[in-house]
Amino acid sequence: MKIFQCSNCNNPVYFENTSCEKCENSLGYLFGSESILSFKSAGYAVSKAGGELTYCANFNQSACNWLVPVDSKNKFCEACSTNHMIPDLSIPENKLDWRKIEAAKRRLFYSLHKLNLKTEYTIDGEKLKLTFDFLAPLENDPTAVTTGHDNGLITLNIKEANAAHREYIKEQLEERYRTLLGHFRHEVGHFYWDALIKSDPKILEEFRSHFGDDTQDYGEALQKHYKNGAPANWREQFISSYATMHAWEDWAETWSHYMHMMDMLETSYNFGLEIDPELKKVPNLDVSCDFDPYLEKSMEKIIKHYLPLTYVVNSLNRSMGHADAYPFIISEPVIKKLAFIHKLVN
Known part of the structure; x- marks a missing residue:
């Protein structure tokens, strides 16, 4: 995710903030421009185009900080x-x-x-x-x-x-x-x-070459999975044990990891994160997250930067006594599945 600042005092703020701790202005997120707006009134702000904005109706339930046009028929973001x-x-x-x-x-x-x-x-x-x-x-x-x-x-x-x-x-x-x-x-x-x-028959055919036969009975596959569990060697082909259950679940599990990966890399990019560990003779750990993954076409480059990042965040979590933030192994077949998703989305 991007990192945000209060547009009034430039204080760093989080995506979820509704007020700035420094200047005490109200904060609201504008979805279309991916920006946080700062304003003094708790009721509305003035957009860059000059139109009035107000909080989503769920703001009154302390459940949303997004902004919508005052004159919109839809009061929800x-x-x-x-x-x-x-x-x-x-x-x-x-x-x-x-x-x-x-x-x-x-x-x-x-x-x-x-x-x-x-x-x-x-x-x-x-x-x-x-x-x-x-x-x-x-x-x-x-x-x-x-x-x-x-x-x-x-x-x-x-x-x-x-x-x-x-x-x-x-x-x-x-x-x-x-x-x-x-x-x-x-x-x-x-x-x-x-x-x-x-x-899409063409895309479906390519999907099956990576994820398997989606026409298999889902109910039977589910019962079999919970009765017998995943194969012992599942890590060689799948991102999780649940992904072994059915082609649909392999897709959904891999898709979620694709989104994990893109979000973590975008956050690292916006923080200007560079990884230069004090380790000898360890290849591919020295990386600089100097690109926006959402604009990058190469899955090879994305993976090259993501794997060292998982080592870093897991090490940081262990420093605080927490479990690994990313407790998964990405095998070569999984990388090919991720590349298929990346190509499809692009």
């Missing part, structure tokens, strides 16, 4: 407008979980914008629109709501916003990584499979 259903906000725990979910979703939308990906398509005369249901499960069955994708609609169990619940599921499924943003990136992978691959 580009990200919040995709909500089809949200939980009962009169329940304090639901509201807290939902706020965390919306924060992760806005980071998703930032990346989709950088990749020039639409959220609405017409496929064979039918509308395919990205929408979200954020559902609260019954109190006596916290796993009753299943996270997944169906024809553009992504359902997310809001319990995933609860760190204790998420860690419990992570341990039960023997996962090494589980985050809200990771869920979003995985599930939109299914959406973009429908949008970009499903109806």
Whole structure:
């Protein structure tokens, strides 16, 4: 992600900030220009074009800091407008979980914008629109709501916003990584499979050469995976054990890692990060993240810079007593899958 400054006092601020700690101005994010605007009124700001802007309607729920035109018929921003259903906000725990979910979703939308990906398509005369249901499960069955994708609609169990619940599921499924943003990136992978691959025979054929047969029965594959687990040598061909389950899941897992990779590299680029470790005779660790990955055509160059970056961030996390930020191994077959995604998006 880009790094941001208060447009009034130039103080560094985060993407999620609603106020500047230095000058105390209000802050709002303008999606189209990828910029943070600073203004004194808590109600509106004046855009560069001179039009009045106000906060998204979800600002009143402390759930959004994006700006919309005052005269717009839609009072929700580009990200919040995709909500089809949200939980009962009169329940304090639901509201807290939902706020965390919306924060992760806005980071998703930032990346989709950088990749020039639409959220609405017409496929064979039918509308395919990205929408979200954020559902609260019954109190006596916290796993009753299943996270997944169906024809553009992504359902997310809001319990995933609860760190204790998420860690419990992570341990039960023997996962090494589980985050809200990771869920979003995985599930939109299914959406973009429908949008970009499903109806194009040429692209579908190339997809199958990398990811396998998507016509295999998904239900049977799911049962087989949870009964037998992943093959012992899965790391040689796949980015995660779950990716071995079905071609669709291999695609979605690899897609999410593509988004991880692009976001981490863009952040490194904007911070001017250079890696020059005090190690002898170790090739390919000395890199300078001096390019915008969203403008780079070469996956080889992206991977060359990304792999040392994962070593750095994992080492930093271990310095703080945390688990690895990126606990994955990227094999050559996975790199080819990532290159296919990069070519398709470009």
